[in-house]
Amino acid sequence: MGRNTRKRRTPLAAKVVAGAAALAVGGGGLVWANFHASAHEESPAHHRTRSAAVRVATIDCPDVGQRIRDVPDRARGEVDGELATMDSQITEAYKRLATTRRAQAGDSRYVQNAVLGPLEDRRKAVIDRIQLQINRAGGKADDNLDELAQCQGRPAEQPQDGDGQDGDGQNGDGQDQDGDGQNQDDNGNGVAGPVADDFIDIDDVEPGSRNSRNGLAADGDGGSTGSFTTDCGVNENDLFNSDNLIAAPGVDNGAHHVHDYVGNQDNDAFSSDEDLANADTSCRNQGDRSTYYWPVLRLQDGTEEFDANDLGGGADGNVGRILQPAQAELRFVGNQQSDVVAMPKFLRIITGDAKSFTNGDANANSSWSCTGFEDRQVTDKYPICPEGSQVVRTANFQSCWDGQNIDSANHRDHVAFVQEDGSCANGFRAIPQLQVRLVYDIPAPAVENGEVRNPYAVDSFPEQLHKPITDHNDFINVMDEGLMNEVVDCINSGKDCE
Structure with a gap:
């Protein structure tokens, strides 16, 4: 069974993010880049992950790939590509979640309106394309895949102080932030763990x-x-x-x-x-x-x-x-x-x-x-x-x-x-x-x-x-x-x- 024959040979070290410019002008992208810069700034708390003062939420989405069955061979490449697109959508939504702590603290509906809602719409469009690709190739797509479009905000499993998170899995006030709404004591990964x-x-x-x-x-x-x-x-x-x-x-x-x-x-x-x-x-x-x-x-x-x-x-x-x-x-x-x-x-x-x-x-x-x-x-x-x-x-x-x-x-x-x-x-x-x-x-x-x-x-x-x-x-x-x-x-x- 042959796979993709087109070759791309770019050493990973040379892939200096083509999308960095887009992130810098996109929703919270510039702040995300600052997370990584902070990893190398010397401070008394350098090289440490805080697990008590920082609340971290993540994006919990149903795994569409695990629900898909009987995809015709000639549709598999397209379906795999669409599933990869969904992974990229979650990644971008997570980055927005991780870089908008101040906005979340000021608006109890921010995560739902600015992160989870738009993500659901984008996932729904991809699911529709997957169903169409399977059916066009002679298969029978699951008509219920649409129910997997919605994602939830989820608190990270780590010690927390002060107020808990609301139903959207977003942060309350009392966060440990710098002037940009960031925590600098994060090992450079946007307080993404481990804790x-x-x-x-x-x-x-x-x-x-x-x-x-x-x-x-x-x-x-x-x-x-x-x-x-x-x-x-x-x-x-x-x-x-x-x-x-x-x-x-x-x-x-x-x-x-x-x-x-x-x-x-x-x-x-x-x-x-x-x-x-x-x-x-x-x-x-x-x-x-x-x-x-x-x-x-x-x-x-x-x-x-x-x-x-x-x-x-x-x-x-x-x-x-x-x-x-x-x-x-x-x-x-x-x-x-x-x-x-x-x-x-x-x-x-x-x-x-x-x-x-x-x-x-x-x-x-x-x-x-x-x-x-x-x-x-x-x-x-x-x-x-x-x-x-x-x-x-x-x-x-x-x-x-x-x-x-x-x-x-x-x-x-x-x-x-x-x-x-x-x-x-x-x-x-x-x-x-x-x-x-x-x-x-x-x-x-x-x-x-x-x-x-x-x-x-x-x-x-x-x-x-x-x-x-x-x-x-x-x-x-x-x-x-x-x-x-x-x-x-x-x-x-x-x-x-x-």
């Missing part, structure tokens, strides 16, 4: 804890017990971009946050399957041209990273020093109940949900821990590790496949997690399960008096406030047929191969 409540000492996590329905490990004592490990490095080539080839093909900055890439080296929104098949790879086994990618972690220490003014980076609220993993372990394992079958070439899998702060945890698959404490896993907190221990991010991918499709309209329905007993349901077939383990050397943030100093955080859509539960991983299988057969043989025969 103190997003962190937990690993010693305070109970062993055996994991409050997530997803991420079940497929391997066990029965079935197919072997494994295959592929070594693809830790992104030593510094391949970064804010595209998302799976969810937003053909859309520049479709992710609104930056990804690390290992494996395939021709990986942007405009890469076709042919491009992927012919690309270089960072994997030691040159038969593995698969693409493995995840949002970067950043240390919000005031560093002006190469993308400080770029889309996906500072222009989308992702600021600070990008942290390279010390280790990136990529391992394929078997199934507790059966042998596994080969993955089809160009199979696409997304695990986790980049919008789970507003979507809820139905598709969340985040897991955070520390080396030496990996029997303690948390989904909705960043761990604070003791001296000598490193931060660990892990992800167990879906390992049941429908046997037919390499993708689906919502990029989820063609694959599934195993059931509690390790088997695949609904006629799905067991495939090798990808397990990703990322290890980072990160100085422990200090949390005192409701504030966190020098926090680290995962890149996110702006309105997701860098919440740890939004962590996610992406994979496209581009292994040679011979190598995939070797993977399957190793797993099914109980061997551990590299």
